[in-house]
Amino acid sequence: MIETAAVAIVIAIALTLIRALLGPTLYDRVLAVNSLGTKVVIFIGFLGFVLGRPDWLDIAVLYALINFVSTIAILKFFRYRSFQVPLHRRPVPKVTAGQGGDDV
């Protein structure tokens, strides 16, 4: 039972990894990294249960937070081509943003 669950999670990780490897556009890869982070959260929760250490759930929640923030950071980077653009004069790129692919 435990082995089945562990292997299932690892297979899910492998599937998102395949998407990250193939993923033709930028957003496929960002989404793959994000959902892989979610799989890691699940995996840590699962492992905490199996090894009898429920306090690992706190760590799993912290991973979810990091995952969220880093995804936002990556997407913001591709929207504005920079980190920390001042709020009052953000230039909106005309054509380049949102096209995906690797033309950065």
Next chain:
Amino acid sequence: MIGYAGADLAIALINVLLLGLLFVVGVAIARMRSLFAIVMLSGIYSLISATWFVALDAVDVAFTEAAVGAGISTALLLGAMLLTARTAKPETRAMRIVPILVVIATGAMLVYATIDLPAFGDPDSPANTYVGTDYLERTPEEIAVPNIVTAVLASYRGFDTLGETGVVFTAALAVILLLGFGERSLAATFNRKKDKN
């Protein structure tokens, strides 16, 4: 503290599968040409290795790996990607062969080094014979922190940790100055756009 009988086998299985995934990601990073995909894959590499560290019961190391590897360094690499050139030099034969030789030599040295390691949980190993037992005995009464690693890092070696924090802070400051967050990176973006047009 193993809760179930099947846990040992499951952990062994997980270790093998996760290391296999790490191998796949590593080969893909070496083969790919798209910089953005490589940055994303290095984030994935950090996440999977953090998972593996958790499976090995090194939760603190895993957390550092996830926060630094998947979080900060992905952002820093993206910032560096903005500053780098978009063209690559043509590959020569030496560029293909020398790195694999270096990797094989390093791997062989590491495997050779593991031969000298004491067995897992060996009571006579250096970690369990010298000052380690002293810390284990004295931490509950001297520091009264449940986690002994924390007690050693933050109290017994407090000055050492303070120095390390200073070094890490200086390094982060230098990286931020080099990458030029804020106004300067904005200027670089505009200049790049002008060059394109």
